Amino acid sequence: xxxxxxxxxxxxxxxxxxxxxxxxxxxxxxxxxxxxxxxxxxxxxxxxxxxxxxxxxxxxxxxxxxxxxxxxxxxxxxxxxxxxxxxxxxxxxxxxxxxxxxxxxxxxxxxxxxxxxxxxxxxxxxxxxxxxxxxxxxxxxxxxxxxxxxxxxxxxxxxxxxxxxxxxxxxxxxxxxxxxxxxxxxxxxxxxxxxxxxxxxxxxxxxxxxxxxxxxxxxxxxxxxxxxxxxxxxxxxxxxxxxxxxxxxxxxxxxxxxxxxxxxxxxxxxxxxxxxxxxxxxxxxxxxxxxxxxxxxxxxxxxxxxxxxxxxxxxxxxxxxxxxxxxxxxxxxxxxxxxxxxxxxxxxxxxxxxxx
Amino acid sequence: xxxxxxxxxxxxxxxxxxxxxxxxxxxxxxxxxxxxxxxxxxxxxxxxxxxxxxxxxxxxxxxxxxxxxxxxxxxxxxxxxxxxxxxxxxxxxxxxxxxxxxxxxxxxxxxxxxxxxxxxxxxxxxxxxxxxxxxxxxxxxxxxxxxxxxxxxxxxxxxxxxxxxxxxxxxxxxxxxxxxxxxxxxxxxxxxxxxxxxxxxxxxxxxxxxxxxxxxxxxxxxxxxxxxxx
Numbered sequence: 001x002x003x004x005x006x007x008x009x010x011x012x013x014x015x016x017x018x019x020x021x022x023x024x025x026x027x028x029x030x031x032x033x034x035x036x037x038x039x040x041x042x043x044x045x046x047x048x049x050x051x052x053x054x055x056x057x058x059x060x061x062x063x064x065x066x067x068x069x070x071x072x073x074x075x076x077x078x079x080x081x082x083x084x085x086x087x088x089x090x091x092x093x094x095x096x097x098x099x100x101x102x103x104x105x106x107x108x109x110x111x112x113x114x115x116x117x118x119x120x121x122x123x124x125x126x127x128x129x130x131x132x133x134x135x136x137x138x139x140x141x142x143x144x145x146x147x148x149x150x151x152x153x154x155x156x157x158x159x160x161x162x163x164x165x166x167x168x169x170x171x172x173x174x175x176x177x178x179x180x181x182x183x184x185x186x187x188x189x190x191x192x193x194x195x196x197x198x199x200x201x202x203x204x205x206x207x208x209x210x211x212x213x214x215x216x217x218x219x220x221x222x223x224x225x226x227x228x229x230x231x232x233x234x235x236x237x238x239x240x241x242x243x244x245x246x247x248x249x250x251x252x253x254x255x256x257x258x259x260x261x262x263x264x265x266x267x268x269x270x271x272x273x274x275x276x277x278x279x280x281x282x283x284x285x286x287x288x289x290x291x292x293x294x295x296x297x298x299x300x301x302x303x304x305x306x307x308x309x310x311x312x313x314x315x316x317x318x319x320x321x322x323x324x325x326x327x328x329x330x331x332x333x334x335x336x337x338x339x340x341x342x343x344x345x346x347x348x349x350x351x352x353x354x355x356x
Numbered sequence: 357x358x359x360x361x362x363x364x365x366x367x368x369x370x371x372x373x374x375x376x377x378x379x380x381x382x383x384x385x386x387x388x389x390x391x392x393x394x395x396x397x398x399x400x401x402x403x404x405x406x407x408x409x410x411x412x413x414x415x416x417x418x419x420x421x422x423x424x425x426x427x428x429x430x431x432x433x434x435x436x437x438x439x440x441x442x443x444x445x446x447x448x449x450x451x452x453x454x455x456x457x458x459x460x461x462x463x464x465x466x467x468x469x470x471x472x473x474x475x476x477x478x479x480x481x482x483x484x485x486x487x488x489x490x491x492x493x494x495x496x497x498x499x500x501x502x503x504x505x506x507x508x509x510x511x512x513x514x515x516x517x518x519x520x521x522x523x524x525x526x527x528x529x530x531x532x533x534x535x536x537x538x539x540x541x542x543x544x545x546x547x548x549x550x551x552x553x554x555x556x557x558x559x560x561x562x563x564x565x566x567x568x569x570x571x572x573x574x575x576x577x578x579x580x581x582x583x584x585x586x
Contacts, residue, residue: 045484073483074491086481090499099495103486149485 001058003027003153003185007043009050016040016050016209025201026179026186028217035206037189041155044187045080046073057153057185074103079146081156085138087130093141094126100149110150111182119181120144120174136167140174147182154178154186160195168195175199197221197237197276198354222316222323223304234314235278236324237354242267250295257320261295262351274354279314282326283347286336296348300324302338317346324348360560364553366532367540368560374448374536375516378456379509382463386508390467391497395476412461416521423454423526450527451534455516462515463508470504471497503579510572514565537561 006019016036020027029037042048044055046062049070055063062071079100087096097113104110117123120140130138139159146154159175160168172195179186179199190196196203196217203220205212213220222236240255242265251265255275267273289297300319307313313333315326324346328338338344360368392398393405411419427434427444434445444450474497482492498505520538527534529543541557544550 047480047484072488073480074486074488076484077486078484080481080484082477082481084477086475086477088478088482088496099482099487100485103491145485155484 001152001183001185003044003187004054004056005040005044007040007050007053007055009039009043009048009053014209018204018206018209018211020204020211020214022185022187022202022204024183024185026175026188026199027202027204028196028200029187029189029204029206030191030196030200031206031212032191034208036209037191037206038157040206041157041187041189044153045078045155046071046076060152077104077150077152079149079151079154081139081142081146081154081159083158083161085130085142087133087138087141087145089130091129092126093122093128093130093133096130096141097122097126097144097148100145100151104150108150111147113148116144116147119147119177134167135163136170139163139167139171143171143174143178147178152184154182154184156186156188158189158191160190160192172198197235198274200237218323222325234325234327235276235281236322238275238277238322238324240273240275242269242271242273244269255320256322258298258322260298260348260351262353265353276352276354277324277348278350278352279325279327281348281350282317282324283349284315284317284326284328284332284336284338285345285347286342288345289347292347294347294349296351298324298346298348300344300346302340302342302344304340305333305338307333317344319346360556361553363531364540364557367535367537367557370448370451370532370535371517371537372564374451374455375513377449377452378459378516379463379513381452382456382460382512383505383509386460386463386512387467387498387501387505390464390508391471391493393464394468394471408464409461411458411522416458416519417525419457420454420522420525423450423457423522427453427526444527446527446530446534448527448533451523451536452516454522454526455519455536456512458519458522459512459515463512466508466511467501467504470501470507473504474500503576506575506579507572510568510575514568517561517564517568 001024003022007016009016016039018036018040029040031037039048043050043053052065053063054061061069062076063069088099091099097116101108117126120143122137122140122144125133125137125141133141143159160171176199179201188199200217202215203217204214205220213223217237218239238255240253240260242251243254244252245264246252249264250261251267253260253262253273265273298319300317302315303318303323304316305313307330311329313328313330315328315338317324317326326346389404389408393401425431427450429435429438429445444453479492479496482496487495518538520542523534523536524539529535529539535543537557537560541554544554544557
């Protein structure tokens with residue numbers, strides 16, 4: 001099931017005009033505050049009626065202003081996870097979880113209460129009331145409540161923004177499992193680079209009410225012109241498969257045809273992991289470097305060079321099927337004559353594993 | 357001293373009956389009006405607000421007289437209702453009507469405040485989970501407003517127990533029919549040697565009022581604990 005969104009909405013001097021598709025997996029709506037993210041997600045939920053637009057999930061139309069059609073919120077079959085949880089204070093955790101399931105009816109197909117409590121680790125909380133839960137527990141219950149409503153689409157509006165780093169780290173693995181185990185489109189609003197790098201399969205970058213760029217996370221995040229993750233976290237996201245472990249404590253991975261060596265990962269051969277290679281951790285060389293301590297030196301081709309405002313530049317390099325992003329100085333661009341088509345070697349100083 | 361005569365007992369029983377019916381019957385319209393004033397926007401909202409509060413500021417005699425003009429046996433509405441067997445004039449039902457009208461503003465205020473305190477985002481969340489407007493009201497709005505509804509009901513009950521001016525104007529002071537506690541106290545004070553009976557009824561009034569207040573406190577606390585702060 002794919003979510004198709006096309007909207008136009010003008011209010012208080014702000015002009016929103018966006019169109020994008022969100023395939024199954026997790027689509028991050030990324031942008032600064034005021035770029036229109038929440039307006040888009042509320043229009044998909046039906047909490048806001050845009051002046052013009054069309055929204056459809058898996059071919060079923062939720063909104064079509066041209067035909068005067070708008071499915072009311074309660075018939076859209078969504079699971080909406082709000083930033084502040086919004087649990088019902090007068091109901092227990094169990095009653096909160098089953099609230100949407102009750103309206104979905106007996107014929108609803110979706111995860112059972114047991115499956116959801118297992119997935120989110122909230123079994124021991126079932127008889128408590130929301131007032132007695134921690135922030136992280138509340139958000140996990142809110143996610144479970146959304147899932148149990150048997151939704152065909154999950155919406156999440158910065159579900160981690162109100163939590164501290166430790167609580168975020170507690171919930172991120174559950175969101176990853178949700179992304180990987182439920183075959184649903186998830187539309188996820190965020191402006192936190194770490195969440196985008198770790199969770200996104202598709203990214204829609206919004207700026208001032210327009211779609212700046214949209215596509216698979218690996219492409220968008222390695223686009224030197226956008227760097228939605230910001231200068232420090234900018235970099236490529238790669239999917240790699242564990243191919244084996246060496247005797248001296250390393251793990252060998254296959255990233256789009258290129259072999260990478262990392263300190264041993266607790267993964268079995270055949271499993272996939274998500275890697276984040278920051279642009280500032282990638283060096284470029286025009287000849288194959290020899291006598292160098294770095295283990296991961298990948299041959300590739302310069303795809304794009306983007307000069308920054310300061311002395312820096314971002315270079316996109318394709319290596320096998322993967323794309324990397326390197327931050328270098330403009331002087332190096334000139335000295336090494338880096339231009340599209342130039343063969344280079346990318347030296348990776350560090351690779352972080354996003355899923356562990 | 358607390359040996360009540362049959363006439364006094366009748367007044368106590370009638371007062372409880374009148375106040376209970378006045379409270380129960382005005383709860384549904386009270387909740388409706390409170391929700392309308394708290395959440396909806398419609399033409400004439402300020403007019404409705406004014407009408408609801410009118411009995412609070414008008415002299416009770418005026419309210420009683422207006423009721424007589426509307427629901428009296430010869431009045432248009434009263435005559436029409438008589439056709440279908442509902443009579444208010446000089447009946448205990450009329451006393452209940454007068455008490456309900458006088459207590460209505462207090463009830464609506466209490467419920468309205470508690471409805472306004474409910475986070476509308478919770479109602480939005482319920483809608484995204486598949487609840488239609490009616491179900492949202494029944495499963496979220498109403499339970500969360502329960503402390504205010506209880507407080508409003510107790511307040512209305514206490515007010516109905518004590519209503520005097522509008523009642524005596526509208527349905528007079530007929531023992532066994534419309535003579536509630538305040539009317540009975542008033543009557544005993546008018547006759548020589550009636551002070552003892554009046555004092556007994558005063559004590560009962562005080563006891564009932566205090567009891568209602570305590571009950572509402574206990575209920576409110578229990579409900580508040582159940583509803584919990586989010």
